[in-house]
Amino acid sequence: xxxxxxxxxxxxxxxxxxxxxxxxxxxxxxxxxxxxxxxxxxxxxxxxxxxxxxxxxxxxxxxxxxxxxxxxxxxxxxxxxxxxxxxxxxxxxxxxxxxxxxxxxxxxxxxxxxxxxxxxxxxxxxxxxxxxxxxxxxxxxx
Numbered sequence: 001x002x003x004x005x006x007x008x009x010x011x012x013x014x015x016x017x018x019x020x021x022x023x024x025x026x027x028x029x030x031x032x033x034x035x036x037x038x039x040x041x042x043x044x045x046x047x048x049x050x051x052x053x054x055x056x057x058x059x060x061x062x063x064x065x066x067x068x069x070x071x072x073x074x075x076x077x078x079x080x081x082x083x084x085x086x087x088x089x090x091x092x093x094x095x096x097x098x099x100x101x102x103x104x105x106x107x108x109x110x111x112x113x114x115x116x117x118x119x120x121x122x123x124x125x126x127x128x129x130x131x132x133x134x135x136x137x138x139x140x141x142x
Contacts, residue, residue, distance in 0.1 A: 006018070030057065040082075047062060
């Protein structure tokens, strides 16, 4: 069994500690000519593939780099908008690296808050079972 992430959440729902055992898996790099045969769009501050799959590139994969320049959010490290850069035919041929993007801080907090909900469910279930046990198998008066 592999542990991918560790989250320590207090009873109030605050994230105390988080550790990611992040190993990028399926990364695919391909050189494209104009026009690009994949449909890309902005999603959660990332540029992702929304339609079209080929050569290990899948729907949901994010653009990680263009011509060796890392893509951070919607822009390259040079500050150019990724989608605008890819719309310009003068920039082709272009080498694009795709893969699963790392979780943002907000996504990590949302994931941790789901664990807090599980803890609350467990506490409510425990008290409900105690009440049911005191009442007997079929409730009071059976």
